Amino acid sequence: MAFASKKEDESGLSSYYNNKTTIIQEARVFNESPISPRKCRALLTRIVYLLYVGETFGTQEATTLFFGTTKLFQHKDSALRQMVYLAIKELATTSEDVIMVTSSIMKDMQPNSEVIYRPNSIRALCRIIDPSMAQGVERFFKAAIVDRNPSISSAALVSSYHLFPHAKDVVKRWVNEAQEAVGAKSSPSFFGTASNSSYLNFGTTSSQSNNGYQTIPSTSYITQYHALGLLYLIRQQDRMAVTKMIQQLGGGKSGAGTTLKNPMALCMLIRYAAKVMEDDPNVQKQMVDMLEGWLRHKSDMVNFEAARAICEMKHVAPAQLTKSIAVLQLFLSSPKPALKFAATRTLASLALLHPTSVATCNMDLENLITDSNRSVATYAITTLLKTGNEASVDRLMKQITGFMTEITDEFKVIIVDAIRSLCLKFPLKHVSMLTFLSGVLRDEGGYDFKRAVVEAIFDMIKFIGDCKEQALSHLCEFIEDCEFTKLSVRILHLLGMEGPKAPQPTKYIRFIYNRVVLENATVRAAAVSSLAKFGVNAADAGLRRSISVLLNRCLDDVDDEVRDRAALYLKTFKNEPLAVSYVKEESFFSLAALEAKLVTYVNDPSASAKAFDASSIPKISRAQAAQDVARPSTLDTIGVPASTRTSTTPPPPTAAETQSAYAQQLADVPELTGYGPVLNSTSKPVQLTETETEYQVTCVKHIFQEHVVFQFNVSNTLPDTVLEQVSVYMQPQPDSGLTEDFIIPIPSLTAPTSPSIGYVSYTRDSPEDYPVASFQCILRFVSKELDPSTGEPEAEGYEDEYQLEDVELSAGGDYIIPSYTTFDSEWKKLESGANATETFSLSAMESLKAACDSIIEVLNMEPLGGSQTPSSPSVHTLQLSGLVTGGGGKVLVRSRMTFTKGQGVTMELSVRAEKEAACNLVLAAVT
Structure with a gap:
């Protein structure tokens, strides 16, 4: 048979056998009388196979196959019936008039039908019914959810889970049945017991015991896992209900009294508990x-999930980590590779924040360095690197060197x-670590x-000055054979930045x-x-002449980019201002902001009469540009409250992209x-409501030359209510x-949807001034209940309003844009401009770091030279740079601060x- 199968593949018979056209032609086997179960099962298998490998049937083809398949309901063969259900589930998405077979499927859902038919029929019905028909089959689903047979109950629960997005109101009424399925103990038989009226026929004769049927014992309690998932889906918008569910099913403080017997259900409950702790710190204890x-449960899966949840808690x-680490330490000596891998990976992540706590496992981790499972050994070494002391670095580096070729x-x-x-933790060990890195850099x-x-x-x-020259030499050797263009370009850029500062710059040329x-x-x-x-x-004129000779040779390059760059730089050698602007300058325009300004300029008909003004475009440093990464579309994340973002949410966009x-x-x-x-928009929406309220409102302020526009992102979390004519006064x-x-209102707001946007516009009475004001805000709307049967809002509603937090139009954050610059040179240039100096006492500040963070937040300016992080606990100078909207020009701030314990921070603020x-605006913001 193996030989025949191989010959079949070689001759291409397999592709013909599973060809869509061939299968459609052979579908007439469904119309034969009598029906041949063996032939029909084989053809259905080929249909499902084609669908699984990505083949598609046209609407007419799928409809023909679908109704040909449904004719097989006439035959009682159980194996054929299972294939029928599998096929109609896959064909239902492209076929027409699939609802016509509902009656045939519902016959198999009846309590007196074969028990093997009922789970399959429930799953198939969920795929083909229209959401409006969900109420008609509610009785069947409720009965199936609480059925004594776990296979039937699980099928109903999983089907309800998939049906929920389309018929929320109907499925929500099944919460009591789902609760019963969670709490009820599963029967000791997977397909029923001897006392049950339905049994699974395995083809035995009627003279055998139990009416010719057998029972398969099961103690998996898998129904609890499915029921818990459905309960959480129904209650996920109600944090209090989820918390209460966890408390009820958790079995008290010790967790010993829980009704959940299935380990997967317990793991799911632990994950829900971890999410609740993250959203509401009040229930953390x-x-x-x-x-x-x-942590003391008999299942390793539950032990690990509980330990991981504790280790991943914020703050x-x-x-609190002692017991969890003790459990993970036991797993390190387990004979099961999966447990060792899970424990080492969790400890490796925990070591980033709590290396001292994880250090108690170092002895066990060292034993895993030689583990046959190289994934386990990798995480063991990684954890040891994070938790080890300076004395153990050399020994670990020797072990890793021979290990790298095996992973x-x-x-x-x-x-x-x-x-x-x-490297940053133990800078004195940079020699051995740099030797290791340069060695692996030469490996494949x-x-x-x-x-x-x-x-x-x-x-x-960047951080270890003693190794700079040696590290640059290693990078020079690497680019000799580097096959990756991106890495070569980055290294060449670094050589251009750091090479001229080296004691012997000529050796890199x-x-x-x-x-x-x-x-x-x-x-x-x-x-x-x-x-x-x-x-x-x-500094050497001879070196400049040598570089000029090399650049002159580049003028004959075949690529125009190379020629143009060589010509430009040769020109800068003769013109010092050009050299400062194009070579020495460490800042340049934010590309996202520059693009937005250019698009606006091109699309504005009146702008063509005047030159493009680049003075209002913020600048960024070269370091910021080097760290730039691909980000999601900003419009996809605008207005989403921070509380609704999950761990899978992509990172927020940069300020310029926003x-x-x-x-x-x-x-x-x-x-x-x-x-x-x-001119400017606040990059971070201001939250105007509490995170747990039924209405979520955030505000974004947009500054124009003569107007201020307030954008309100409004979300409705009430699933049974529609809000109409929503506006903020x-x-x-x-x-x-x-x-x-x-005021631009929101016509209609349903739940759960992404935030809808309303606007309120104001005119600035004096465009050259920067108005500062506080606004009382009220959310007003017409509330209408949804009809559960039709899903449409009722004709009559009632007017309601909701008090929001005040909105502040501030001096600094709303009119100033952060912009990078070279502080010392710009500070000297602005010496003859507007300047002011004030002294402030910040008694509430507990440290210089807190004072720096507060000033940066209030002024919304760019901290320069790493000055946002004080190097001394008592004295610090903060340097800030920004652009004032509406032609206000550049503004620089130098804040000299001293900290005295018990008296707070004394600050001398100088503005140029x-x-x-612009100078007065900064002082007003701080005052």
């Missing part, structure tokens, strides 16, 4: 007591990242692995010029830029088209300098700006 009780104290690139990256953090590996090694060396150059001769156009262009930095920053997205969003509002370009304080224009109004 109670939940931790419950989790610690599950967990070291004392995949994925685990190599994990080890390199651990060494990268170890993919891009991700090589990038991780290069990043680690970059960090050593040979490596850089080799790239001009041997590499592709992208690398050659980067090499030209790197050479130019040596020439511009060279500004660009808001500009695009506002351009689509007809009422705002005449306002001109938006704002009451400014007297003499605010603002006049209300109009291009215009007096």
Whole structure:
């Protein structure tokens, strides 16, 4: 048979046998009389196989096959009936008039039908019924959920889970049955007991015991797992209900009295408890007591899940980790590889935050370095690198060296990242670590692995000055054989930044010029830029002449980018202002902000008469640009409250990307088209409601030249209620300098949907001034209940309102844009401009770090030179830079602070700006 099968594959008979056209032609076997169960099962298997491998049937083809398949309901063969249900579930998505077979399926759902038919019929019915028909089958589902047979109950629960998004109101009424399924003990028989009226026929004769049927014992209690998932799905919008469910099913503080017997159900309950703790810290102590009780459960799965949940808690104290780490330490000596892998991975993550607590496991972890499972050994070594002391570094590095050739690139990256953090922890051990990194850099590996090694060396150059020269030499040797263009370009850029500062800069030039001769156009262009930095920053005139000779040779390059760069840099050698602007300058425009301004300029008909103004575009440092990564669309995350983001939510966009997205969003509002370009938008929405309230409202402020627009993102969390004519009414304080224009309401708001947006517009009475005001806000709407049967809102509703938090239009955060610059040079340039100095006493501040964070938040300016982190606990100088909207120009702040315990922070704030109004704006923000 094996030989025949091989010949069949070689001759292509298999592809013909499973061909869609052939199968449709052979479907006439469904119409034969009498029906041949064997032939029909074989054909149904081929149909399902085609669907699983990605083949698609047209609507007419699928409908023909679907109704041909349903004719097989006439036959009582149980194996054939199972294949029928499997086929109609897959064909139902593309067939027409599938609801016509509902009656045939519901016959198999009856309590007196064969028990093997009922679970399959329930799953099939869930796939084909229309959501409006859910109420008609409610009686069948309720009965099936509480059925004594676990297979029937589980099928009904899983089907209800999939039906919930389409018929929420109906499925919510099954909560009592789901609760009963969670609490009820599963029967000792998976397919029924001898006392049950339905049994599974295994083809035995009627003379056998139990009426010719057998029972299969089961103690898995899998129904509890499915029922718990359905209960959480129904209650997930109600945090109090979820908390109560966990408390009831958890069995008290020790967790010993729980009614849950299924380990997977307990693991799911633990994950729900962890989520509740994250959302509501007030219940953390109670939940931790419950989790610690599950650390003693008889199931390893439950033990590990509880230990992991405790280890991953936010702000967990070291004392709370003792029991969890003890459980994980026991797993380290387990004979099961899965348990050892899970324990070592969890300890590796925990070691980042609590290395001292994890250090108690070091002895067991060292025994795992030689484990046959290299994944376990990798995490063991990673954890030891994070928890070990300085004396153990050399010994670990020797063990790792022979270990690296035996693992995949994925685990190599994990080890390199651990060494990268170890370099900063023990800088005196940089020699052995740099030797190790340079060694693995020469080994075979993919891009991700090589990038991780290069990043680690970059960090050593940045933070450990003693190893800079040696590290640069290793990178020079690496680019001689580097096959990754991105890495070569990054290394060449670093050589251009750090090489001219080295004691012997000339030794790097040979490596850089080799790239001009041997590499592709992208690398050659980067090499030209790197050479130019040596020439511009060279103190020796002879070195500059040598660089000029090399760049002149590049003028004959076949690539225009290389030629243009060489010509540009040769020009800068003769013109010092050009060299400062194009080579020495460490900041440049934010590309996202520049793009948004250019798009606005091009689309504005009146803008063509005037030159493009780049003075209002914020700048970023080269370090920020180097760390830039691919991000999701900003419009997808705008207005989403922080409380609703999960661990899987993509990272938030940068401030410049947010500004660009808001500009695009506002351009689509007809009422705002005449306002001109938006000057600034708050990058972080302000929360105006508590996270657990039924209405979620956030506010974003948009500053225009002559207007201020308030954007309100409103979410309705009540599933049975529709809000209509939703608007926010704002009451400014007297003499605010603002006049209300109009309100754009939200026509309708249902739940659960993404936030809908409403606007309130104000005119600035004096566009050259910067109005500061506080607004009282009220959310007003018409509330209408949903009809459970139709899902439509009732005709009559009632007007209601909801008090929101006040909205502040602040001096700093709303009118100033962070912008990078070189502080010392710009501070001198603004010496003749507007300047002011004030002294403030910040008695409430408990440290200089807290004072720095508060000032940065209030002024919304860019901290320069790492000055946001004080290097001394008593004295510090904070340097800030920003741009004032509406042509206010540059503004710089130098804040000299001293901290005295018991008296707080005393601050001398000096401001320099291009215009007096900008200077006064900063002082007003701090005051």
